[in-house]
Every structure is written in C-alpha cells, then in structure tokens.
Amino acid sequence: MPRPRVAIFDFAGCEGCQLQIVNLEEALLDLLRVVDVVEWREAMSEQSDVFDIAVVEGAITRLEDEERLKRIRQKAPVLVALGSCASSGGLNKLKNRMAMSEARRLVYGRDGGVSRLDTAPVKAVSEVVKVDYLVRGCPIDRREFSYVVRCLALGREPFIPGYPVCVECRIRENACRWQEGEICLGPLTRAGCGAACPAQGAACLGCRGTCDDANLEGMASVLAQYGKSREELESRLAVFLDPDGKGVSHA
Amino acid sequence: MPRTVHLDIHPVTRVEGHGQLVVRASDGRVERAEWLVPEAPRFFEAMVRARRWDEIQPVVSRVCGICSISHSLAAVKAVEEALGVAISDDARMLRVLTHYSELLQSHVLHVGYLVAPDLMGAPSVVPLAQTNLDLVKKVVGLHRAANEWSDLLAGRTTHPLTLVPGGFTRVPAPRELEGLRRRLAGLVPMATELAEAVLAVAGAVPSFHRDTEYVALRQAGEYAFTRGDIASSDTDESRPAGEFESVANEYVTPQSTAKWTRWHRDSYAVGALARYNLNRAELLPLASKWAGMFGLGGHCDNPYMNSVAQLVECAQILEDSQRILDSLAGRDLKDTRVEVHPAAGEGASAVEAPRGILFHRYAFDEKGVCQSANLCIPTNQNHGNLQKDIESLVPGLLHLGQDEIRLRLEMLVRAYDPCISCSTHFLKVRFI
Amino acid sequence: MEGTLDSPARTSGGGDIYLPRPATLLSVSAMTASDAFFELALDGPEDLGHLPGQFVEVSVPGMGEAPISVCSSPTRKGSFQMLVRRIGSVTQALHRKSPGDKVGIRGPFGTSFPMEGELKGKNLLFVAGGIGLAPLRSAIQYALDRRGDFGRIAILAGTRSAAERLFTGELLEWKRRNDLTLLETVDQPSPGWAGQVGLITGLFGMLRLEPGPWAALVCGPPVMYRFVLRELRRLQVPSREVHVSLERRMKCGVGKCGHCQINGLYVCQQGPVFRAGDLFDLKEAL
Amino acid sequence: MTVKQMDPASLNGWVDGLLLNRTVIGPVQKGDKFVFESLSRASDLRLDYDTTLLPPKKFLLPSREILLTFRGDSHYASQAPPDPFVLLGVHPYDVAAIRQMDRVFSEKQVDTHYMARRGACTLVALDAQAVSPNNFAGCMGTATVREGWDLLFSRVGGAYLAEAATEKGESLLRSAGLLADAAPGQLEERDRLWESNRQAMRRHVLHCSPQDLPGLLSRNYDHPLWQERAERCFSCGACNVVCPTCYCFDVQDEVDWSLECGSRCRAWDGCLLRDFASVAGGHNFRRHSAERYRHRYYRKAKYLPEMTGEIACVGCGRCVDACVARTANPVEVYNTLLGD
Numbered sequence A: 001m002p003r004p005r006v007a008i009f010d011f012a013g014c015e016g017c018q019l020q021i022v023n024l025e026e027a028l029l030d031l032l033r034v035v036d037v038v039e040w041r042e043a044m045s046e047q048s049d050v051f052d053i054a055v056v057e058g059a060i061t062r063l064e065d066e067e068r069l070k071r072i073r074q075k076a077p078v079l080v081a082l083g084s085c086a087s088s089g090g091l092n093k094l095k096n097r098m099a100m101s102e103a104r105r106l107v108y109g110r111d112g113g114v115s116r117l118d119t120a121p122v123k124a125v126s127e128v129v130k131v132d133y134l135v136r137g138c139p140i141d142r143r144e145f146s147y148v149v150r151c152l153a154l155g156r157e158p159f160i161p162g163y164p165v166c167v168e169c170r171i172r173e174n175a176c177r178w179q180e181g182e183i184c185l186g187p188l189t190r191a192g193c194g195a196a197c198p199a200q201g202a203a204c205l206g207c208r209g210t211c212d213d214a215n216l217e218g219m220a221s222v223l224a225q226y227g228k229s230r231e232e233l234e235s236r237l238a239v240f241l242d243p244d245g246k247g248v249s250h251a
Numbered sequence B: 001m002p003r004t005v006h007l008d009i010h011p012v013t014r015v016e017g018h019g020q021l022v023v024r025a026s027d028g029r030v031e032r033a034e035w036l037v038p039e040a041p042r043f044f045e046a047m048v049r050a051r052r053w054d055e056i057q058p059v060v061s062r063v064c065g066i067c068s069i070s071h072s073l074a075a076v077k078a079v080e081e082a083l084g085v086a087i088s089d090d091a092r093m094l095r096v097l098t099h100y101s102e103l104l105q106s107h108v109l110h111v112g113y114l115v116a117p118d119l120m121g122a123p124s125v126v127p128l129a130q131t132n133l134d135l136v137k138k139v140v141g142l143h144r145a146a147n148e149w150s151d152l153l154a155g156r157t158t159h160p161l162t163l164v165p166g167g168f169t170r171v172p173a174p175r176e177l178e179g180l181r182r183r184l185a186g187l188v189p190m191a192t193e194l195a196e197a198v199l200a201v202a203g204a205v206p207s208f209h210r211d212t213e214y215v216a217l218r219q220a221g222e223y224a225f226t227r228g229d230i231a232s233s234d235t236d237e238s239r240p241a242g243e244f245e246s247v248a249n250e251y252v253t254p255q256s257t258a259k260w261t262r263w264h265r266d267s268y269a270v271g272a273l274a275r276y277n278l279n280r281a282e283l284l285p286l287a288s289k290w291a292g293m294f295g296l297g298g299h300c301d302n303p304y305m306n307s308v309a310q311l312v313e314c315a316q317i318l319e320d321s322q323r324i325l326d327s328l329a330g331r332d333l334k335d336t337r338v339e340v341h342p343a344a345g346e347g348a349s350a351v352e353a354p355r356g357i358l359f360h361r362y363a364f365d366e367k368g369v370c371q372s373a374n375l376c377i378p379t380n381q382n383h384g385n386l387q388k389d390i391e392s393l394v395p396g397l398l399h400l401g402q403d404e405i406r407l408r409l410e411m412l413v414r415a416y417d418p419c420i421s422c423s424t425h426f427l428k429v430r431f432i
Numbered sequence C: 001m002e003g004t005l006d007s008p009a010r011t012s013g014g015g016d017i018y019l020p021r022p023a024t025l026l027s028v029s030a031m032t033a034s035d036a037f038f039e040l041a042l043d044g045p046e047d048l049g050h051l052p053g054q055f056v057e058v059s060v061p062g063m064g065e066a067p068i069s070v071c072s073s074p075t076r077k078g079s080f081q082m083l084v085r086r087i088g089s090v091t092q093a094l095h096r097k098s099p100g101d102k103v104g105i106r107g108p109f110g111t112s113f114p115m116e117g118e119l120k121g122k123n124l125l126f127v128a129g130g131i132g133l134a135p136l137r138s139a140i141q142y143a144l145d146r147r148g149d150f151g152r153i154a155i156l157a158g159t160r161s162a163a164e165r166l167f168t169g170e171l172l173e174w175k176r177r178n179d180l181t182l183l184e185t186v187d188q189p190s191p192g193w194a195g196q197v198g199l200i201t202g203l204f205g206m207l208r209l210e211p212g213p214w215a216a217l218v219c220g221p222p223v224m225y226r227f228v229l230r231e232l233r234r235l236q237v238p239s240r241e242v243h244v245s246l247e248r249r250m251k252c253g254v255g256k257c258g259h260c261q262i263n264g265l266y267v268c269q270q271g272p273v274f275r276a277g278d279l280f281d282l283k284e285a286l
Numbered sequence D: 001m002t003v004k005q006m007d008p009a010s011l012n013g014w015v016d017g018l019l020l021n022r023t024v025i026g027p028v029q030k031g032d033k034f035v036f037e038s039l040s041r042a043s044d045l046r047l048d049y050d051t052t053l054l055p056p057k058k059f060l061l062p063s064r065e066i067l068l069t070f071r072g073d074s075h076y077a078s079q080a081p082p083d084p085f086v087l088l089g090v091h092p093y094d095v096a097a098i099r100q101m102d103r104v105f106s107e108k109q110v111d112t113h114y115m116a117r118r119g120a121c122t123l124v125a126l127d128a129q130a131v132s133p134n135n136f137a138g139c140m141g142t143a144t145v146r147e148g149w150d151l152l153f154s155r156v157g158g159a160y161l162a163e164a165a166t167e168k169g170e171s172l173l174r175s176a177g178l179l180a181d182a183a184p185g186q187l188e189e190r191d192r193l194w195e196s197n198r199q200a201m202r203r204h205v206l207h208c209s210p211q212d213l214p215g216l217l218s219r220n221y222d223h224p225l226w227q228e229r230a231e232r233c234f235s236c237g238a239c240n241v242v243c244p245t246c247y248c249f250d251v252q253d254e255v256d257w258s259l260e261c262g263s264r265c266r267a268w269d270g271c272l273l274r275d276f277a278s279v280a281g282g283h284n285f286r287r288h289s290a291e292r293y294r295h296r297y298y299r300k301a302k303y304l305p306e307m308t309g310e311i312a313c314v315g316c317g318r319c320v321d322a323c324v325a326r327t328a329n330p331v332e333v334y335n336t337l338l339g340d
C-alpha cells in the first residue's frame, strides 16, 4: 500500500494544533514514515496539488477563505478537520455574538474601508464543506491525532468517544471542580482529552464540543444546588460549547 | 546591471501565519517592495468583551499557539492589576520558570525547524531528517525537553492550564522540581551542540545593517522577560507597562494593511535582538560566551542576527532556570494561589514573548465582567520595521538572481520570526 | 500462551478466553453491494465444532473483533461459512480480504437451534428478515441434510429490495425442491423483481400450515420481531415453539463485558437463540 | 490462626520491609481526598482514610489493560501475568465487592487476565477508621467482612490487630517477625469496633432489607421516578466508573507506527453511557437516558442478584459522591420506590 499523501492547510486560528503535530517530536519521524507530507506551509516550503488526505486547521472567517476551502475539498478524497476552530468554529465564534453591524461600526468608525476587515460570520469547516473526520480539541490531543492518522493509514474508523469528559476525569481520580466551587463543563463535553484540564486543577471549558445527547437542561437545573447562576453558566458555555447562545446542539 | 524583478511570494512558508512579499523592479529601479499580511483578523478584543475575569486567560491564550504562555501571563498579570491581586513570590518565580519553558521551546522551534534549513540549503526540516539526522534529533530532543518542562509547570505545552489570576491551579511536587533541575542541567551540552552546528554554517547569515530603534523590557539587575519598564535603544527614558499605548503609537499607513507602530522614529523593532541590545549587560556567563562566539558584539543592527540572539537567550534561560530552581529547592510551595474577588478596575501588563514585547490591557465592571480590552502584539510592532528593512535591502539585491533575492527576503522575514496568527489584531477595537 | 500458525492455539477451554485461533479464508465472494460471503477453516486439525445458530468472534488485528454467525451447517465438515455485512471497521476489513488471508476466530459461542433435540420430528417454519437469513441458513442446511428428521419445512424470506437478496443461488435451489415451501418478498418494488412486494408479515397470509407440531425459527432486524410474533400467534404456533435469534452489542462473547444484556439475560450466554416465550416478560427484548 | 497485635510504628516498619522486594499498594492522600496508589514509603500510608476516589478494582481490572498483542495477521500473544503485589488497607465493603468480581471472572469461562492479577494479589483488609459522608455499607451488610481477605487489620486503641485467613496472609505476616497475641480485651474491643462501624456506616438509611430489593424492582419497572431522576442525569458514567462492583468493559485494537503490530485493550465502559447498547447500523437498545439510568439499578439490585444471590451494591457511597447531578444515590431511589 503506498503511503497516503497528506497536505496540511490552515485558516483562522492560533496554529496551536499544527504545533501539536510538531510536538509529536520523535514520533513525527515515525509519522513521516507512515504518511507522505506533501504540503505544510508552517513547516516546509514544498507545495503540492495532489494529495489523498487534506488536514485543515482553523475556522472560516471570510468569503475568500470559503472559496479556498472548497478548492481544497475538490482535490481531497479525505478531509480531516483539525482542532476546535476547524471542527466547530472554536472560540472564534465568540465574534458572532457581536452583531456584524456593530463590529463594522467599531472597526470602520476609525479606519474605514479596509476590505480585509469585512469578515463574514465565523464558520466551522463542516459548515462550508463535507468533513470526513474531526480531530477535536483546543489544542488537539497529540495521541488522538496520531491514533487517527494510523487509523486512516490502516483504513479503519477511529474510535472517538461520544461520552462526557467526566468518564476520563473520574478514571484519573481528579478532584471534581464542582466540589471545588467551580462550574465545570465536563458533563456536557465530549471526552478524548484524558480530562486534561481537571487533571491540572482547572475546570473543563468544553473545547472538544458537546458529547452525544448533552443534557443542557439537566445542567441548568443542577446549578442551584451549587449556588451558581445561570448567567455564569452561560458565560462559560459561550467560550466553546455554545458560542451562538442557541442552546447546546446535539451535533 | 539593470535588472527586472517580479516577485510575489504568497504565502511565505515556514513562518507562523500567512505573510506575503511583493517586489517589483524594472531597470534596476524598485517600484514596489512590500510586506503584506493577508491573514484574517480574529477580533480578540471583541471576543473577550463580556467575558468574566477568569475567562480572559483561556480566551486570549488562543491568540497564538506558539506563545500561548506569554499571552496567558500577560493576561493574568493585567487581570491581577485590574482586580488588585498580589501573588506570592514563589508563584512569581514559578511563572518565570513557566515562561522560560515557552521561550526555549519557541526559540528551538524557530532556529532548529524553520531557520536551519535555510542555512543548510534545504527546503524544510523533512529532507534534513535524511541528511542531518543527528542534528535533527538534537533539535527534537531539546524541543521535547522544553515542552515537557511546560507540561510540568503549565499543565500542557499549548494553552496553559495552571496559569490563573492569583497564581497556579497546581504546582509541581518538590521531587518533580528536583527532576526538572537535573533535566535542565543535562540540556546545556545539547544546546551547546546545536549552537556549534549553527555556528558552523553561520557564514550563510547575510550581512545587512540598518540603523534601528530597538524596544524591550528593562529591569535593573536582570535580563528582563516578565517584568520591568518599556525601554528604547534610542533614549535612556523608559515607561511603565501601563503607558504602553504611548510607546506603541499605532498608525495607519497607505503602504500596508497592517498597522504600524512608532515611538521615536517611523518604526521600531522588538524581539530577541532588541532584548539583547538593551539587556546584554545582564547576560549570565554562558550566554555572554555564546554572544561572543557568534560575534553579536556590543550593539547589533543586523536583523538576520535575531535568530542568533534567540540562541543566546536559550543559554540565558537554561542558566537562570538553574538559579531559580536552586532557590526553590526544598521550599514549601503551598501558598501559590490567592483568592480573587471580582471588582471594577483596569490593568495593563507587559511581557517579553519569544517574538518581542507584548502588551495587554483590560477593564472590568464590578462583577468582574470585561468591558474593554487592548492587545498589542510583538509581530505587529515589527511589521513597519520589517517593511523598512525590505525597502532598504532590496536595491542592494538587484544584482542577484531572482531565486537568491527571494531566498534573502524570505530569510529576512523568517529572522523576525513573525507570528502572523497573533498579529491579526491590527486595528484597535475600543468599546464606548 | 500463543496462537500462531506453527503452534496451534489452545482452545478457549483452559487458556486465555480472549485469544483467537488463526483461520484461513478459503474463498471470498461478494453477494450484494454490502454483503460478502466467506468460507474459512481453522488452521490445524480441529473442526470449529459449532451448532446451528451459534456465532464466532472474528478478529482482524488492528481493526478489532466482531460477532458473526456461522451460516453453514455443522453437517458440512472441514470448513465453515459466514456472511458479513460491511458496516464498520472489522466488517470493512473482512471485505478487503482475499482467499489465503488469515483472520482470528474465537468460539463458537452461545446457544443454538435445538436441531438434534426438541426440533427433531417437527414441522419447521423459518422466518428470515434481511441478513437474518445467515444464522437461519445453518439450521436450514442442517434440516435439508437430515431431511428425514423433520416434517414439513417452510421458509419465509424478506429483504428491503431485490438487490439485497442473499444466497440467491440457494434460494433458487430451494424453490425448485418439492419437499419445502419458500415464499419471498421485497419491501419495495424493484426493477427485474416479479415476485411478491411488501413486508414479510404479508407472506403469512399466503401460508397454509397443515396441522401438526410446528416450530418457528426467526431472525431479522429488531423491528421485525413484534410483528412476526403476532402472526405466529395467529397461526397458533405456541410461543415455546418459537425460537428467535437476537443481536445485541457484544464485546467479549463470554458473558463478561456486560454489553449484550437484555434485562437480566446475556445474549452471548443464554442466547443468541432464545425461546420467544422466555422473552415476553422482558421489556427490552422484542 | 490466632490474632496478633502490632503497634503503628512496627506496622510501618513492616510495610517498609515489604517494599524492599515487592509492590505494595495502599491508601494515600491526594488533595483533600484519598486514592489507592503504589507506595514508595510506608509513611505515605493513610490508614485513617474514609474512602478512596476509585475503589481498588483499578489494580485487578485496570481502567485500561492489554489483553493481547498481535503481529501481522496470525500471531497473537496473551499479555504476561503481573508480578505479585500486596493490596493493603482495603475496607470491608471493597473486599465484598472484590469477592463479587472474583465470581464474575472465575465462573463458566475463566477470565485469565483478571484471575492472574487476583492470584498475584495478597489482599490485606482494614476495618474502617473513618466513615465517608455518603457511606451506607451498614445497610448492605458490608460494613465488616469475615471472608475474602488474606489478612485483616483492625485498629483498636493504640494498636493494630492482625488476623490472617490464608497461607498467603500468614506468610506475609510472618515477615513482621514475632508478634504478640492479641489480648482478650482487644478482641472484645474489635467486636465493638465492628458493631460501631455497622451503625456508623448508615449515612443514608435504606428502608428495607437488601434481600427485598429484587422484588421491589420487579414491581416498579414503569415507575415515573426513572424518568424524573434521569432528567438531571448527564449520562456521564461517573457512577459506573467509581463503583467497585461495576466491571463492564469495551475492547479496542490499536496499532503502533509499524501498522503491523499492536495490542487489543480492554477499557472500563459504563451502562449509563449513551452508546453502551448501540449496535452497528445505529440501533440503540437503550437510547433514552432514563432506560440506561434504570438499567443500572436493575443490574445492581435485580439482574445480578438473580444470578448470584447477592446485591451488586456494597454501599460504599462513591456514586453518591461522584454524581455532579446529585441523582445517583441508590438509597434515595429505593426508598422512593418503597413509597417513603
């Protein structure tokens, strides 16, 4: 079986997910034996138009980016969304909470007429083109990325948990953030990160998106037992899980 | 030799984010030499508005995946100032250590993965892994060590988890700190080998000088990274972090879509070379030795040497970390988080990110909800200066072949180590 | 403990119950767009030794394991057969295999249709929905190979479309036999299909069961059972004479992993073949 | 065998001695909670712990365990059995839970992986010296246990009493050197400790006897409580993960970078998780969270007891501690069904 050719592209984001690929360190050399990286602007000057797997990082914030993404999709037999920005729009979507007219007024009020600032509402990659696989997280988990790459090279479905972060969190015997007086979004968030945040004494912010059948109503009814306000919950949800303020989707 | 040159390099590869270089010359006359930033703006100041005080750090960490620790530090420091929080000395020292891990990681990444291929005539580190596996392994080893150092202190390498207003959510056990001390001591020989390998090909670093204003933090008695006042190589005057807007006077120029900054001249430079030029007297012995080895000298205005200054800083970081770890050894690190109470207020901070000085400012209402924010990022502060460098460099390159011109220009851009994904804040958003 | 080509694996009895035995694919053939038919034999001298209705856990290293019914009758020795629908990792990987390739086998597991026990001497009504024909086929073949042991045989088979019909060669053969009745239907009219159209329950009206001791053997998609059982009640087949084969999620096949529980029953232990009468009290069963 | 006595200092010395040549696992502090961990020195032990975040099952049925490794298409090898270890300081309710797991994994088809770990383990029980806030082992008959351990420690006054029940336990205790027999007064004191633990471990009080639970559930399959309580449930499986009697697992294959070699791992799974009963093709046999929520109580207090005769809940209270939604309390569920 020839090595699949992989091209890595980026859109609006912090490039932290690409950095996680670099951070595979020695395993990056292993990865390069399994796949043939033919384009990766951040790390190399080589470029190519022919590839089997497109890995796309970043959210889509401009019409011209939508066009570029569609061109990539046309050439890509398989497309992988890398990280929260690509998977869900990530916290870039916080911008969508501000009415576009307000954004424009604030921006053009001082330095009007700069066309690059005329950004569209932020979209996830899957809101523009079909996505075959999602590697979630802000940033992605290196082990999960490696695992997905190996699955793709083998031609199998990767197993990505649909259950909440609490599963992994309890397995790691972390102190539960709720008991420490914080709002933790672990019960609503898809696992796979190994409960990275609670393991460091920080509450889960929901960067991997909602778990299957996330019970938002349940969460709202639990708040009072912990003396928390709905306002505070909504502020947390806004960062990653529910940036549009529409209620957590079950996607 | 009259030459016609037509270059449009888009994107410039092996930099963080999308940058574009356009050069047009005919008959030996430069018509256009421009550095453009086509990256989509992300509106972080808008994004943090209405966030609560404890959500600022996680949000602004995502400005940049490479320097997320610097952004996090800048954010928690500014939030602490706004809310009137004082952290313990131990927490402050741990923060310096955490910051160092990122500086080392970023510098090794830049010099080892992004710049070395230029000096060794390769298109990327991938073919270098075939031809110079030993060197690549050293780079990988250093990078891994720096990342694991971040893991230990920040909870992970990118988008730190432990850095919160008030201190740390989790601190390493004494035995973990002792392990780190030993590990870092072992890195010095490895870093030395990397420096020697770079020195061997240092002849490939172009020689180009332009009289430049350099801006960096300065703090008496230390090579400043996390605290101090804003200083310039042009004057002895310095300003507190809270006055950063009067330093980074952002202005729009018809020449570029990116906003430029100016203090005493039309542009200034920040970054490792700026820090070196302002703080070289404070370098510890090993770093001083390396600076001499590379001939950085008393004051250096060759922007290509920024990568060398980064290497010198690697030595500084490793040496100073030993000092800090020695002083933390055997100490009880329990009081590393103080309670924070939301309050109305405003605060600003300045931190040296790997790519240069970084400013944050936030204002909060009495519930601790953010009302306004301003982030001023190093790469933004460099855009104007990079443009000026290009303008001054290109006429002298016209006798070269198109490929060589292209390489020299790309190398210049890379030497600045621009982090364009972070710099996509190029208009200040003020909420009224 | 090892199971390799050169050192025959231990059987599940004494050793590691999770260790597969290597087996070799003798033939692989596509049956429909999403179903493939496999003939395979364990490496080494042993026969699989299964009973009709039992299943095996099939391993493709790196992909995982999947429970698959043996669709051939133990009366036909030497090799065994399975029909696999491509639906996930393991089944996809199986579809990519060619003759000569290896897979791992654990089992046989579970209960079986009591062909040598109480079904002997009875009239048999087989009701197969879609891929449910696969496990039933092992019992059908068994009954045909020991034709004298059983009374009348009727087979009702339904699929969603004509293109999804399985074992079409055998169906044709069965159709031609005069010692059994085969009625077929497809859910939707399909080009080239001149036969019955409609749900499988529609076939019951066409069925004329002579008096005598009837037993029914039923396997199909989860939604099918309730409706088929209603028809069987109407035909006055006693529920203790109705044998259903059920599918559940299954990870170990040996009663440990907990996934296959229907209320208190384990499909891999007390099933997959159950007596319908034993399931009526179980709300999760049918 | 007779009951011996040991002062706390010599107990520590004995453990440090054991640590010279084997793994000893015991309760240690983590933040303001406790966990079982492999010890590096006896002084880290917290024998006064109230309960641990996870039960000691994690050393017998690890949360993630390699069952076999493979190379190519036809070479499978079982994972080698673990080295012997001492599991020290296990409270009676957890001993009772381990006995239940022993039965599951040894009956019919023997699970060699579990049994190898179990065989490698010397189980040293410890009567509880503190009671956790949600413990109700007293109601489940597991506040004390007279079997299932190799060695039992009980703290009476300033001393520990040590009783061995098996050869494994005896030989372990022998390594402590010559020990004095327990005085009759101390044995009486131990009886009083047992009685007081049976009373104290009733932080929630079940209003019926455990034996009545299967019958109670038989009558209440369609009770509105399942839906009502499940409305708050996140299907987060925390109650499964922390439960000493939950043992359901998932199995997944993973390959290394050669794409040829790899391992088949089992990992804890939980019946509260949405996909626990979903099959290929998308059908889910317990799609609604109320169905899964109910299943857990039925499994613990009806299905398994009907097979084994024992309620599969030992009253450790961990699920009550771990449930963010505060909806996982078995006693509340049963008492509500009882109409109280």
Ligand SMILES: Cc1cc2nc3c(=O)[nH]c(=O)nc-3n(C[C@H](O)[C@H](O)[C@H](O)COP(=O)(O)OP(=O)(O)OC[C@H]3O[C@@H](n4cnc5c(N)ncnc54)[C@H](O)[C@@H]3O)c2cc1C
Residues within 6 Å of the ligand: A157, A159, C055, C064, C065, C066, C067, C068, C069, C070, C082, C083, C084, C085, C086, C087, C088, C089, C090, C091, C092, C131, C134, C135, C246, C247, C248, C249, C250, C272, D250, D275, D278, D279, D280, D281, D282
């Ligand atoms: C007793 C019995 C007999 C059977 N006989 C046959 C037969 O003869 N022929 C046949 O084709 N099939 C048969 N099946 C069905 C067959 O076992 C499944 O189709 C097979 O397991 C699918 O395996 P897979 O690896 O290809 O799919 P998988 O990749 O495992 O899964 C496909 C789907 O299953 C679900 N899923 C699987 N694992 C997980 C997980 N860990 N977490 C979340 N979701 C998961 C998901 O919804 C996924 O989309 C039988 C099943 C049983 C129980």
Ligand code: SF4
Residues within 6 Å of the ligand: A165, A166, A167, A169, A170, A174, A175, A176, A177, A178, A184, A185, A186, A187, A195, A198, A203, A204, D238, D324
């Ligand atoms: S800390 Fe968060 S993720 Fe962990 S158990 Fe508690 S709620 Fe779940």
Ligand code: SF4
Residues within 6 Å of the ligand: D232, D233, D234, D235, D236, D237, D238, D239, D240, D272, D322, D323, D324, D325, D326, D327, D328
């Ligand atoms: S009952 Fe509680 S612990 Fe259990 S799955 Fe539901 S929310 Fe999680």
Ligand code: SF4
Residues within 6 Å of the ligand: D239, D242, D243, D244, D245, D246, D300, D312, D313, D314, D315, D316, D317, D318, D319, D320, D330
């Ligand atoms: S059900 Fe709850 S109380 Fe009972 S044994 Fe499990 S975790 Fe402990």
